[in-house]
Amino acid sequence: MKTEKFRNQKSIQVVNVRKAYTTGQVLGSPSSRFWSSPIKTDTLRVRPKLTAGFTLIELMVSVSIFIIVAFVVTGTFIVAMDAYRKAQQVQLVMDNVNYAMDAMVLEIREGTNYNPISSSEFSFKNVNQRDVSYGFENSAICRSLGTGDCSPLTDPKIATIRGLNFRLLEGISQPLMVQINVYGTVKSGKSQSDLNLQTTITQRNSD
Numbered sequence: 001m002k003t004e005k006f007r008n009q010k011s012i013q014v015v016n017v018r019k020a021y022t023t024g025q026v027l028g029s030p031s032s033r034f035w036s037s038p039i040k041t042d043t044l045r046v047r048p049k050l051t052a053g054f055t056l057i058e059l060m061v062s063v064s065i066f067i068i069v070a071f072v073v074t075g076t077f078i079v080a081m082d083a084y085r086k087a088q089q090v091q092l093v094m095d096n097v098n099y100a101m102d103a104m105v106l107e108i109r110e111g112t113n114y115n116p117i118s119s120s121e122f123s124f125k126n127v128n129q130r131d132v133s134y135g136f137e138n139s140a141i142c143r144s145l146g147t148g149d150c151s152p153l154t155d156p157k158i159a160t161i162r163g164l165n166f167r168l169l170e171g172i173s174q175p176l177m178v179q180i181n182v183y184g185t186v187k188s189g190k191s192q193s194d195l196n197l198q199t200t201i202t203q204r205n206s207d
Contacts, residue, residue: 086191093159093186093195100141100153101199104134104180109204114168114176122166122178127205136164141182159195160185175203 054062108114111124111132123133133144139160142150154161163183170176177200184195 090186090193093184096154096158097141097161097182097184097195097197101180101182101197103143103153104141105199105201107132108134108178108201111203112205114178114203116166116168119166120164122168134164134166136161160187169200177202 107126108122108124110127113125115123117123117133121133121135123131126132131146133150135142135144135150137150138152139156139162140152140154141161141164142152144150161182161184163181165181165183167179167181168176169179179200180198182195182197184197186193186195
């Protein structure tokens, strides 16, 4: 009888333990106060995860600003490069024309027997007493020695010469002076600019 009674008590305890786990209470336990109230599920609320980044509007604004800045920088760079190319072209033309001008000035200054054949052709005798003439032919300044052909001193691909004028300035007093005017065009891409040069030569050796 005792054994059967013990079994019944044990079965009752197992049932009570199961009820305690089901209802959240442990009977006869010192920590029954902890299990006396059901678990509050509202305290386990999941907080939204904060993610770093840009919104679509912020991204569009950033891209727009970047495009505007890129266009401004590109435009400035293109203008600067165009100005640089034009300056280089003008310098190349000036070097080419100055070479011809320096050659004329040096030889005419030392020459004698000045003879302006026309407004665009001038002949004289050089220091070696040979006939030399300067003129304008095929959009270039040219030089001929004796009865030879006229050799260009300027490159038409670099400098387009539109006119060459000689003017002999005669007066009562010596020495004689020769005024030279050169007119041309400087091309740089689609743009072009005029070139006007003038110099005056004073004869060093009179006839």
